[in-house]
Amino acid sequence: LVSRITVVLAMPLGRSGKKKSQAPFFSQQFFIENHADIVSCVCMVACVGMMFQVTHPIASMFVTAQYNTTLNETDGDEGPSATLYFLGPKDVFAVLFYSLIWITVHALLHEYIWEKWCRRLHLSKTKTTQFYDNGQLASFYLISTIAGISILQQVITLCPSSADTVQSCTGFC
Numbered sequence: 001l002v003s004r005i006t007v008v009l010a011m012p013l014g015r016s017g018k019k020k021s022q023a024p025f026f027s028q029q030f031f032i033e034n035h036a037d038i039v040s041c042v043c044m045v046a047c048v049g050m051m052f053q054v055t056h057p058i059a060s061m062f063v064t065a066q067y068n069t070t071l072n073e074t075d076g077d078e079g080p081s082a083t084l085y086f087l088g089p090k091d092v093f094a095v096l097f098y099s100l101i102w103i104t105v106h107a108l109l110h111e112y113i114w115e116k117w118c119r120r121l122h123l124s125k126t127k128t129t130q131f132y133d134n135g136q137l138a139s140f141y142l143i144s145t146i147a148g149i150s151i152l153q154q155v156i157t158l159c160p161s162s163a164d165t166v167q168s169c170t171g172f173c
Contacts, residue, residue: 036107039100046097062097066090109139 023029031038049059067088114135118128 036104036111039103039107043097043100043104061090061093063094065094106136109136 023033046059046062049055050063065085067086067090069084069086110132114132117135118131121131123131
């Protein structure tokens with residue numbers, strides 16, 4: 001009876017079978033397997049930098065647009081104001097930061113949504129690849145459409161209907 005108990009207790013917990021070997025550190029396979037974790041840590045450093053007064057000016061370059069102009073429409077009383085953003089060389093940091101955020105979102109969608117659905121559907125390798133590609137494109141199109149509608153609603157509500165003011169409000173021409 002004692003030998004049976006020790007045998008049961010000596011069995012390894014978790015999955016039985018071969019253990020998956022780790023990819024060598026700083027190898028291409030390591031970056032492929034851990035790209036979302038690496039990128040999310042880089043983004044977290046920028047966000048933590050926003051918390052301290054010493055690093056806030058540098059970290060804010062990664063999060064906010066750098067070249068904004070506020071237009072005030074005054075007709076005797078305080079009217080609505082519109083904030084417009086223009087391009088500049090410091091915006092490269094914000095584009096880099098938001099690209100890293102989207103890499104993290106892509107990895108999260110892939111791991112927690114598309115892989116789970118694919119396992120339930122039991123697809124072949126080619127169908128799995130097509131499913132992943134189409135799922136990522138569908139999520140990108142959905143988010144882009146929502147963002148575009150939001151921008152259009154902001155422009156329509158902030159800008160009056162006269163043609164010369166709309167051109168100055170949207171920044172075109």
